[in-house]
Amino acid sequence: MNDRRSVMERIRGMAREALANAPDEADSATIRDESAKRIITEADVRDLEEGARLRIAADARLTPLAADIVREKRIELVRRTARRGASAPQVIAIGADHGGYEMKEELKKFLIELGHHVRDFGTDSTAAVDYPDFAHAVARAVSRGEADLGIIVDAAGIGSAMAANKVPGVRAAACYSVELARNSREHNGANVLTLGSRTITKEQMREIVRTWLSTEIGEERHRRRVAKIEAIERQYARTT
Numbered sequence: 507m508n509d510r511r512s513v514m515e516r517i518r519g520m521a522r523e524a525l526a527n528a529p530d531e532a533d534s535a536t537i538r539d540e541s542a543k544r545i546i547t548e549a550d551v552r553d554l555e556e557g558a559r560l561r562i563a564a565d566a567r568l569t570p571l572a573a574d575i576v577r578e579k580r581i582e583l584v585r586r587t588a589r590r591g592a593s594a595p596q597v598i599a600i601g602a603d604h605g606g607y608e609m610k611e612e613l614k615k616f617l618i619e620l621g622h623h624v625r626d627f628g629t630d631s632t633a634a635v636d637y638p639d640f641a642h643a644v645a646r647a648v649s650r651g652e653a654d655l656g657i658i659v660d661a662a663g664i665g666s667a668m669a670a671n672k673v674p675g676v677r678a679a680a681c682y683s684v685e686l687a688r689n690s691r692e693h694n695g696a697n698v699l700t701l702g703s704r705t706i707t708k709e710q711m712r713e714i715v716r717t718w719l720s721t722e723i724g725e726e727r728h729r730r731r732v733a734k735i736e737a738i739e740r741q742y743a744r745t746t
């Protein structure tokens with residue numbers, strides 16, 4: 507039974523990945539597709555014609571020279587954005603305190619249904635614990651690259667965000683709605699989501715998580731601002 511379920515999950519995951527990678531109708535006129543690259547260099551753009559369209563990954567960066575050529579030749583960059591609900595399988599670290607334990611268990615089932623790999627950092631019951639311990643464990647996994655993203659649940663979702671945001675490289679956002687979830691990814695590149703089990707229903711949790719996972723950071727201006735957040739972090743980083 508478990509084998510059958512895991513085969514079904516893998517098939518669903520592959521279908522989602524294929525959908526996410528399929529070209530958009532609107533992209534059929536794209537002259538070149540460089541969406542597999544994270545860095546677009548001069549070599550990728552120099553032979554494109556004036557006004558050409560170039561399809562690139564949502565989080566791709568352009569070297570200064572490539573950016574100059576794009577500007578000069580008025581090349582249209584078509585950034586690829588993930589379709590709603592169509593995120594590729596990822597490793598997601600999850601955690602909760604006693605107030606978030608039950609919702610964390612629902613969340614775990616939901617993430618597995620979506621085809622993601624879950625690393626559960628506890629807690630494992632409704633016995634009272636301290637949320638910073640669990641928020642820290644999830645945030646550290648994201649910071650070290652042991653998980654792609656993290657989701658933490660406590661009663662309000664606020665304390666866990668505060669704790670997680672102390673960990674270098676973590677941008678945790680407490681989201682109470684689908685709109686905030688989308689905004690936290692598109693504008694702020696949030697890599698940790700915190701939820702308040704007493705502020706949302708299980709159905710809202712699923713919609714918030716689905717949206718959060720299937721939204722990527724958007725336009726150049728948002729990435730520039732996130733880079734500034736990172737620069738502030740570096741400014742205060744201890745060297746000893």
Ligand SMILES: O=C(CO)[C@H](O)[C@H](O)COP(=O)(O)O
Pocket residue numbers: 603605606634637660661662663664665666
């Ligand atoms: O929401 C939280 C942090 O943001 C905690 O879940 C909340 O503070 C726990 O409180 P209590 O010990 O009274 O259950």
